[in-house]
Structures are given as structure tokens and as C-alpha cells.
Amino acid sequence: MVRVFARLKLRTLYNMARTGRWPVLAVLAIVVIAGFGLGASSLARVVVSRVDGDPLVVGIIYSGLALMWVIGPIVMASIDQTLEPRSFEILPLSRLQIASGLAVAGIVSPGSVFTLMLVAGVASGQTSVYGDGVASVGAWAAAALVWALCLLEARFLTTFVSDMMRWRRGREIVSLVALMLLVVPGLIPITFVDSTNPDFGWMARLVRFNPFGVLAAVSGNLAAGKWLLAAGALLLGVALTVALIVGFGWALGRLSIQTGDAAGGQKLNSTGLGFGSFRGLSGPVGAVAAKEFKYLRRDLRVKGQLFASVLIIVGLAYSAVTGQLGPWAPMTVSAISLALVAPLMFNTFGLDGGSFWIYVLTGAPGRKVLAGKMVAYLMAATPVLLVVTVLLAWAGRSASYVVAGFLTALATSALFIGIGAVIAIYAAYRLPEENLFATKTAGQFRVMLFGLGGFFVTGLAVLPIGVGLLAAWAVAGAGGVTLGSAVAVLYGGGVLAIGLWLGGALFDERAVKLIEILDGE
Amino acid sequence: MESAVSYVGLTKRFGDKVAVDDVTLTIPRGGFFGITGPNGAGKTTMLRMTTGLLRPDAGRVVVAGHDVWSDTVAAKAVIGLVPDQPRLFPKLTGTELLQFTGQLRGLDRTQVRTRAEELLGVLGLASDASTLVADYSLGMTKKLAIAAALLHRPLVVFLDEPFAGVDPVSRQVVETILGRYAAGGGTVVFSDHAMDVVERLCQNLVIINDGTVLAAGTLPEITSGRRLQDVFVEMVGGAILADGELSWLGSSPDSN
Numbered sequence: 001m002v003r004v005f006a007r008l009k010l011r012t013l014y015n016m017a018r019t020g021r022w023p024v025l026a027v028l029a030i031v032v033i034a035g036f037g038l039g040a041s042s043l044a045r046v047v048v049s050r051v052d053g054d055p056l057v058v059g060i061i062y063s064g065l066a067l068m069w070v071i072g073p074i075v076m077a078s079i080d081q082t083l084e085p086r087s088f089e090i091l092p093l094s095r096l097q098i099a100s101g102l103a104v105a106g107i108v109s110p111g112s113v114f115t116l117m118l119v120a121g122v123a124s125g126q127t128s129v130y131g132d133g134v135a136s137v138g139a140w141a142a143a144a145l146v147w148a149l150c151l152l153e154a155r156f157l158t159t160f161v162s163d164m165m166r167w168r169r170g171r172e173i174v175s176l177v178a179l180m181l182l183v184v185p186g187l188i189p190i191t192f193v194d195s196t197n198p199d200f201g202w203m204a205r206l207v208r209f210n211p212f213g214v215l216a217a218v219s220g221n222l223a224a225g226k227w228l229l230a231a232g233a234l235l236l237g238v239a240l241t242v243a244l245i246v247g248f249g250w251a252l253g254r255l256s257i258q259t260g261d262a263a264g265g266q267k268l269n270s271t272g273l274g275f276g277s278f279r280g281l282s283g284p285v286g287a288v289a290a291k292e293f294k295y296l297r298r299d300l301r302v303k304g305q306l307f308a309s310v311l312i313i314v315g316l317a318y319s320a321v322t323g324q325l326g327p328w329a330p331m332t333v334s335a336i337s338l339a340l341v342a343p344l345m346f347n348t349f350g351l352d353g354g355s356f357w358i359y360v361l362t363g364a365p366g367r368k369v370l371a372g373k374m375v376a377y378l379m380a381a382t383p384v385l386l387v388v389t390v391l392l393a394w395a396g397r398s399a400s401y402v403v404a405g406f407l408t409a410l411a412t413s414a415l416f417i418g419i420g421a422v423i424a425i426y427a428a429y430r431l432p433e434e435n436l437f438a439t440k441t442a443g444q445f446r447v448m449l450f451g452l453g454g455f456f457v458t459g460l461a462v463l464p465i466g467v468g469l470l471a472a473w474a475v476a477g478a479g480g481v482t483l484g485s486a487v488a489v490l491y492g493g494g495v496l497a498i499g500l501w502l503g504g505a506l507f508d509e510r511a512v513k514l515i516e517i518l519d520g521e
Numbered sequence: 522m523e524s525a526v527s528y529v530g531l532t533k534r535f536g537d538k539v540a541v542d543d544v545t546l547t548i549p550r551g552g553f554f555g556i557t558g559p560n561g562a563g564k565t566t567m568l569r570m571t572t573g574l575l576r577p578d579a580g581r582v583v584v585a586g587h588d589v590w591s592d593t594v595a596a597k598a599v600i601g602l603v604p605d606q607p608r609l610f611p612k613l614t615g616t617e618l619l620q621f622t623g624q625l626r627g628l629d630r631t632q633v634r635t636r637a638e639e640l641l642g643v644l645g646l647a648s649d650a651s652t653l654v655a656d657y658s659l660g661m662t663k664k665l666a667i668a669a670a671l672l673h674r675p676l677v678v679f680l681d682e683p684f685a686g687v688d689p690v691s692r693q694v695v696e697t698i699l700g701r702y703a704a705g706g707g708t709v710v711f712s713d714h715a716m717d718v719v720e721r722l723c724q725n726l727v728i729i730n731d732g733t734v735l736a737a738g739t740l741p742e743i744t745s746g747r748r749l750q751d752v753f754v755e756m757v758g759g760a761i762l763a764d765g766e767l768s769w770l771g772s773s774p775d776s777n
Contacts, residue, residue, distance in 0.1 A: 283627055284627065287620070287625050291613060355610045361597060361602055364626075516575075
């Protein structure tokens with residue numbers, strides 16, 4: 001049975017490589033494994049040697065791997081059915097057979113090979129530092145345990161959340177947790193980068209004292225004669241391995257007793273009767289604005305985006321508290337407006353996905369559809385920007401820039417939305433409703449180019465505002481900045497109007513093509 | 522006879538595959554018209570081109586006097602569509618979806634509300650009116666799509682396999698609603714594999730295969746008194762088991 005699962009996995013990988021859009025990805029995967037894997041392995045060896053086997057560095061590598069193996073299965077669950085235990089529930093297989101089969105399916109994967117190479121590189125580096133003796137044995141044993149733990153935690157997790165992933169709410173929760181795990185570590189360095197005296201001590205402690213950090217120190221402890229600590233770490237690793245095997249079996253057993261008929265569906269209190277009365281707007285503009293406003297509250301992908309934006313806002317606010325922003329305050333709030341509105345507007349039709357055809361079928365003019373979206377995003381962003389401006393001004397002790405900050409943020413929001421209205425027509429790519437990570441779209445390279453081009457144009461377009469405000473500050477201080485920001489509002493409004501006109505015309509021209517792209521079939 | 526829809530030389534290719542091949546056809550106004558054919562015959566492609574969702578490579582489609590590809594807005598105003606797998610905005614509730622669709626079409630808000638409530642009630646969706654579409658079953662989604670397609674009282678409504686996944690009670694309700702609509706002068710164009718449904722509902726039909734029209738006309742003209750199922754299989758060429766093929770399937774399971 002194990003052989004069958006291994007063959008199934010290899011066949012899946014082979015089929016992915018030979019169909020439609022996948023050849024490029026397959027070549028890429030081979031390059032990643034052969035090149036990046038070997039490169040990462042060699043790099044790990046060099047890094048570990050250069051830092052004299054510093055357990056903190058090794059711990060960061062091991063902990064990072066462990067984190068990726070938590071996020072990876074959720075990302076892959078929608079792509080690789082060989083990792084989904086429910087795919088096999090109809091077959092007359094015992095729990096042991098399914099467990100061993102899924103474990104093998106996990107081993108036969110690019111991620112597993114990459115992980116193996118990386119931990120081998122680390123162990124090799126530790127060996128070069130501590131010599132070939134018992135410390136080397138400890139390094140290789142710890143590396144093997146890390147590899148096994150990564151694979152097992154993934155299998156346990158996939159199986160444990162399998163039931164949850166069957167229902168929308170469950171998928172949303174799991175995806176959001178995965179998003180948090182993905183975003184938070186990446187944002188920590190950005191958040192603290194401006195800090196004059198950053199404290200990374202708590203992060204170091206987190207790395208050192210998690211099981212993977214503890215295993216990272218085995219080799220060093222053996223070399224230093226701390227036998228008990230090393231033995232304790234290895235024992236912990238073995239115990240965790242056993243616990244994960246048991247947990248995996250338990251999760252599988254739990255699946256088999258689930259009847260899976262609990263999909264009640266979420267009833268909302270709102271009857272939606274006030275749907276079209278969005279701020280007095282009616283017709284297509286009001287309908288789209290109201291729909292977008294509801295999606296801001298209900299769509300996981302939007303919530304995920306807003307979650308990342310909040311983290312960036314916190315980071316910027318932290319910078320404001322620790323230093324006097326002065327004339328930079330307005331541009332800081334502009335950066336927040338970028339974080340809030342640009343990603344939503346740039347792929348606004350990607351968020352509509354397969355439902356886009358409804359705009360086209362109903363014959364709603366592109367100009368009105370885009371106007372509805374613009375209204376919703378501006379209405380949602382404005383109060384947030386106002387609050388953030390006031391908070392930043394208070395925290396950064398730069399009250400004289402409050403008005404300028406808010407006006408500049410409003411101007412740049414209008415600018416981003418205006419440019420986004422055009423980019424959205426060309427760089428739209430489908431974002432599946434149920435998985436934040438499973439992006440599958442035709443012409444990815446073209447979409448990426450348009451997206452990058454859009455950000456480049458946005459950068460160029462926002463430049464005059466920044467330069468103008470700095471010039472105004474140099475000439476007339478805070479008063480000049482306020483006046484400059486008022487001019488910026490006119491500029492942003494102009495770009496918004498042009499974006500609406502041009503985007504609307506392009507929408508009408510390319511709507512049918514967009515259906516094809518967003519259907520994702 | 523006044524036409525609801527007319528096709529002239531309609532053609533669509535996907536790479537080397539010709540999905541719809543030079544179709545010229547007239548669908549009369551009023552009543553039920555069936556488009557039938559085997560899987561991959563080109564039915565869905567034809568409906569998508571008819572409703573302005575897929576641009577043809579050649580040919581014209583005229584719905585209620587409006588060319589779909591040159592007089593687009595006017596044509597879409599008189600069209601309703603229920604796709605085979607309707608993708609509706611999943612994070613709107615049933616009511617919200619109908620209100621959204623109605624307002625996109627420029628209907629008066631009060632009118633949309635009244636019609637939406639009535640349609641949801643008749644289709645048995647009233648108790649799920651405030652449930653997110655994401656939580657609807659396929660049958661419920663299809664019924665909601667039917668409501669959305671009828672909301673603006675179109676002149677022609679196109680339905681792509683409307684009864685697939687719909688329970689028998691709801692099917693009866695949908696048939697009754699569509700019957701009332703057709704009796705009022707509306708035209709129902711639907712594609713389906715179920716020959717009994719086509720036979721029961723349609724006064725006119727077309728059989729297509731590999732994108733070409735095999736037969737078109739009234740039901741009696743096409744069937745000449747035979748069962749539609751038999752005529753259909755004969756036209757498109759059904760696979761018949763040869764002697765000895767799958768013989769193991771007819772043997773006792775004990776003989777494995």
C-alpha cells in the first residue's frame with residue numbers, strides 16, 4: 001500500500017508537470033530542488049560554520065522550517081489531493097494503511113527533499129565546527145529529528161483540520177491562521193526597523209526554547225560536555241515524534257467517526273433590505289458600492305489584506321512614537337492609505353472572481369461599476385485614515401500636521417484608486433474564494449508585469465506630492481505643507497476622475513476577456 | 522413567425538477545436554425551446570455567445586431584434602441567464618444578491634424588493650434569504666440564479682441545464698414558474714440532456730453535435746412520433762456494447 005501511495009504521489013507530480021500551465025512550474029520546481037535546495041544546503045553549511053555553530057542561528061533555520069511545514073500543508077491542501085486524508089476515505093483501507101500512505105506521500109515531495117537537504121547542510125556545518133566526534137552524531141541525529149518532526153507535524157495538521165476544511169467557515173479560520181503565521185514573522189523586522197533601540201531578546205528566547213531551537217543546540221551542548229542537556233533535547237525530539245505519530249493516528253480515527261453533516265450555513269442578521277440605500281446612491285453605482293462595503297466585512301481575502309494593513313499601521317505608529325516625524329507625517333499616513341486601498345483596488349475584479357460575469361450580463365456600464373468600487377473603498381478608508389492621522393499626530397507630537405496628514409492621505413488614496421481602476425482591467429487575476437494562497441490564473445507573467453508596472457506608475461504619480469510637500473515645508477513650514485496637501489487633493493481627485501473615465505472605457509472593451517481570465521478554468 | 526433569437530453563421534473555435542460551427546438558426550418567440558446534444562456538443566458555448574459572455578469568431582446573434590455584439594446594452598436588457606454552474610457573489614445573502622442584480626439592471630429599489638421577496642418565497646428560499654450564497658447547496662444556488670434571471674422580466678431567458686442538481690419538488694416549482702412566464706409571451710431557451718424534460722416542455726428544439734446543427738424544428742417534425750431519446754441517440758451515434766465486452770460485469774461477484 002505504501003508503494004501505491006508513493007506511485008500515486010509521483011504520478012501526481014508527473015501529471016502536474018505535463019499539463020497546461022504546469023510545465024514552467026515543473027521546471028521551476030526542479031530548479032528549486034536541485035539548485036535552490038543544494039544552494040540552501042551549501043549556504044546553511046557555510047553560515048553555520050561562519051557563526052561557529054551558533055545555536056540561535058541554527059534555531060532560526062530549524063524554527064523557520066517548522067513554521068513553513070505548518071503553513072505549507074494548508075497551502076498545498078487545495079492543490080495536492082494526495083495530502084488530503086478524506087480523498088481516501090471511500091477506499092477499504094485501514095487506518096494504518098492510510099497513515100503510512102499519507103506519510104509516504106509527504107516524504108515524496110519537493111518540500112521534503114528540500115528540507116532534507118537544508119538540515120543536512122546545517123548538520124554538515126555543525127560537524128565542521130565541532131569535529132567528527134559525538135557532537136557530529138548529535139548534529140545529524142538532531143537534523144534527522146527536525147526533518148521527521150517537520151513532515152509529521154504537517155501530516156498531523158492536515159488530518160486534524162481536514163474536517164474544518166470541508167466548510168467555508170473552517171477554511172476561513174484555517175487560512176487566516178496560516179496568513180497570520182506567514183505575515184507576522186515577515187513584518188517583525190519591518191516593524192522594528194526604525195526603532196532606535198530594538199529589543200529582539202524575546203524573539204531570541206522564542207527561538208532558543210522551542211523544540212526546534214532546543215534541537216539546534218544539541219551539537220554545541222555535546223561539544224561543551226553538557227551531556228544531560230543534549231540527551232534531554234534528543235529525548236524531547238523523540239517524544240515529540242512519537243506524540244505526533246500518535247496524534248496523527250488519533251486525528252485519522254477522529255475523521256472516520258465524523259458524519260460530516262454539520263454544514264448549517266451562516267445566517268446573517270441583516271436581511272439586506274437596505275442594500276441599495278448606500279449613502280443615498282442608487283442604481284449600479286449604489287449597488288456595487290453596497291456590495292463592496294459588505295465584502296469588506298465578509299470576505300476573508302479582504303480581511304486578510306486589512307489584517308496585514310493593520311500590522312503595517314502599527315509599525316508606522318511605532319515609528320511615530322519613537323521619533324519626531326515632523327513633515328514626514330503626511331507621507332507616513334499616505335503610506336498607510338497605500339496599504340489600505342491599493343491592494344484592494346489593483347485586483348478588485350480578482351476579488352469578484354468567477355462572479356464577474358454578472359456585471360457583464362446585466363450590461364452595467366464599466367464606469368458605474370468602477371465608480372461603485374471607488375466610493376466603497378474611499379468611504380471605508382476615510383475614517384480609518386482620519387483616526388490614524390490624529391493618533392500619529394498625537395503620538396509623534398506633530399499636531400500642526402494633522403490637517404495636512406489627512407488631506408495628503410485622502411489625495412494619495414484617490415490617486416491609488418484612480419490608477420488602480422486602470423490596472424485592475426489589465427492585471428486582474430483570480431483569487432479563489434476559499435483559499436488565500438491557491439492562485440491559479442492564465443497569463444501569470446503578463447499579469448505580474450502589469451501589476452509591477454502599475455506599482456511603478458503609482459510610485460511616479462505619488463512622487464510630485466512628496467516633493468511638493470517637502471518644498472512647501474522648506475519654504476513655508478507647517479502652513480505650507482497644509483496648503484500643499486490641499487493642492488494634492490485636487491491632483492488626486494483629477495487622477496481619480498481620469499482613472500474612472502479610462503478604466504470604464506477599458507472595462508467595457510475588455511469585459512468578455514476578463515470573464516475568461518477570472519473564470520480560471 | 523416572429524423570432525426571439527436568430528443566429529447567422531455563428532462560429533467559435535478554441536485552438537484547433539471548433540466548438541460552434543457556422544450555426545444558422547431561428548428560435549421562435551414564446552414558449553419553450555430546447556437545445557440538446559451530447560457532452561461537448563457546443564451548447565454552453567452557444568448560450569454564452571448568445572448572452573454576450575463569449576465573443577464569437579464569426580457570425581451574428583440577434584435577441585428580440587437587438588444584435589448582441591453591436592447593440593449590446595439593449596440586448597442584455599432583454600436577456601436573463603442561468604449558467605450551468607452559476608457563480609454568484611458568495612458573500613452576499615440571497616436577498617442581497619437579488620437586490621444587487623436588480624439594481625445593476627437599473628430597476629427601481631422597491632420593485633426589486635417586492636419581486637425578490639416573492640421569487641424567494643415561491644422558490645422555497647424564503648427561510649434562507651439571509652443566508653450567504655456561499656452556504657447554499659447547488660440546487661439552492663441554481664434556484665437563486667433562476668430568480669436573478671427572471672427578476673427584470675426579460676423577453677428571453679436562457680437556462681443551461683437548469684434542472685441538474687434541483688430536487689423534484691423544486692423542479693416542479695421551476696417548471697410552473699417558467700410555464701407562467703412563457704404563457705405571458707416570454708421565451709424560455711434551455712439546454713438539457715434529460716430527453717424526458719425536453720420532450721415534455723418544448724414545442725421546438727435543436728439537436729447539435731460537434732458544434733453543428735443536426736436537426737431543428739418542432740418536436741413532431743423531429744421525432745415523427747418516435748421517442749426523442751431514440752431519435753437523439755440515432756443522430757449523435759450512441760456507443761453500443763459489442764458481444765463479449767464487459768462480460769465480467771455480468772458474472773457473479775463470487776467468481777472474482
